[in-house]
Amino acid sequence: PYQHEGLEFLTWAASLELGALLADDMGLGKTIQTLAWWLEMKRRDPSLGPLLVVAPASVMHNWQREAARFAPPQAPPPREADVANAATLLSQARRPVILCGRMSRDAADWDRRVALAEKLQAQVVCDLKTGATFPTAHPQFVGPPGNFMSQAACAAVREADVVLLLDWVDPGGAFKQAGGIAPGTKVINASLDSHSHRGWSMDMGSLAPADVFMLCEPDAAVAFLEPQQREAERGLARARLAHQPDRVALFQR
Numbered sequence: 001p002y003q004h005e006g007l008e009f010l011t012w013a014a015s016l017e018l019g020a021l022l023a024d025d026m027g028l029g030k031t032i033q034t035l036a037w038w039l040e041m042k043r044r045d046p047s048l049g050p051l052l053v054v055a056p057a058s059v060m061h062n063w064q065r066e067a068a069r070f071a072p073p074q075a076p077p078p079r080e081a082d083v084a085n086a087a088t089l090l091s092q093a094r095r096p097v098i099l100c101g102r103m104s105r106d107a108a109d110w111d112r113r114v115a116l117a118e119k120l121q122a123q124v125v126c127d128l129k130t131g132a133t134f135p136t137a138h139p140q141f142v143g144p145p146g147n148f149m150s151q152a153a154c155a156a157v158r159e160a161d162v163v164l165l166l167d168w169v170d171p172g173g174a175f176k177q178a179g180g181i182a183p184g185t186k187v188i189n190a191s192l193d194s195h196s197h198r199g200w201s202m203d204m205g206s207l208a209p210a211d212v213f214m215l216c217e218p219d220a221a222v223a224f225l226e227p228q229q230r231e232a233e234r235g236l237a238r239a240r241l242a243h244q245p246d247r248v249a250l251f252q253r
Contacts, residue, residue, distance in 0.1 A: 039071060
């Protein structure tokens with residue numbers, strides 16, 4: 001129990017941007033607590049960089065052994081090129097739709113998801129089979145969620161010019177249910193499902209087209225896309241101002 005308490009203490013201190021010190025005796029699991037804390041931080045914010053461990057050389061082998069034995073492998077982040085391409089498509093979209101599938105219930109992931117949808121002014125569809133992934137009371141939510149998409153959700157998908165799939169179950173089936181997507185609609189798919197598709201049983205529904213395929217966890221894609229979207233918006237604003245010299249001068253003042 002004390003190791004759980006130590007992890008909760010470290011997480012609480014980090015949430016307040018405070019330093020912390022574990023002063024347990026030797027052999028009581030400080031290394032594992034620290035590793036668990038960092039994994040929790042990475043889960044909450046996949047964009048965090050590597051962790052620097054400053055320790056005597058005599059104990060570094062113990063850190064390596066404990067990390068290899070107890071720390072689960074981290075899902076890879078999306079490729080920079082994929083993030084940039086997806087951000088460009090989303091920044092140019094006029095009728096974007098987000099289909100939220102199997103995603104984290106963590107509050108930080110939830111907030112980033114909502115922030116991205118609000119920046120894009122995207123309509124959001126959820127699936128009853130995967131649980132709550134977006135606030136149903138939000139004005140951009142298209143519902144109600146169910147085992148099959150509602151008529152409003154189908155209409156939103158048909159009319160979309162960019163569809164962002166966040167680990168949606170059977171995206172090809174969803175497009176078929178909606179009556180297809182409009183010609184020229186761009187599709188961004190963030191999922192690890194392709195590993196299952198290549199398995200011996202070929203587990204999949206109908207394969208959907210993807211103009212950008214982000215081979216990563218969906219919440220990792222959101223964590224990288226959200227700041228990219230801010231930069232894309234600034235770039236578009238600068239481009240618009242460049243064609244309006246009077247406003248540029250006023251902006252610079």
